Amino acid sequence: MNIDKELDARGLSCPLPILRTKKTLSDMSSGELLKVIATDSGAPKDMQAFSNQTGHELIETSEMNGEYTFVFKKK
């Protein structure tokens, strides 16, 4: 997978991971991939909700040692 941009949202609580994700995506072009790393355990549900509402596709979600990784495809 060709990641175009990476966002480190580790240590941030709700709603900062979502706000930073939104901000980062707005500087990107359609079709580009953004990888977000977060430690907020509410993030998996919130990131999915963000994707549902905005249409930026969440193409991958994974968890390892308390760190969550999300890959968004910009709408």
Place this chain on the structure above:
Amino acid sequence: MKKMAIIASKGTLDMAYPPFILASTAAALGFEVKVFFTFYGLQLLKKDLSDVKISPLGNPAMPMPVPMPSLVQVIPGMESMATMMMKDKLKKKGVASLEELRDMCLEAGVILIACQMTLDLFDFKRDDLIEGIEYGGAATYLDFAGDSNVSLFV
């Protein structure tokens, strides 16, 4: 476009968070958002937010490091101490500050409306409040809230 209308009527640190968190998040999710600040909520639009405090008094649900009887909580300085401890905890846990969330709301195009009646009632000056906000009354709120998908009173 979905819309969200919020009334923010409280001016304590704990009750200041929900309107700013929901407004900034809704804006990030593509909602058009307006927040109407009335009565004590108007404190949240002041340039200086250092008056926004938390009080453990009358709030038995507030987690305390040590149990504290109400009679102790009335001692002068307890409110400032509780506020300091709460702000410290928020920072340590990676929660944004109120100033930060408010800035992000403005940046995201959230419309913040100050209740003109409250402004007059408490003798606040427009100069005390931050720039870039609007002023209005109940009808202004209802004009927007009537077409909103989400409408909340905080």
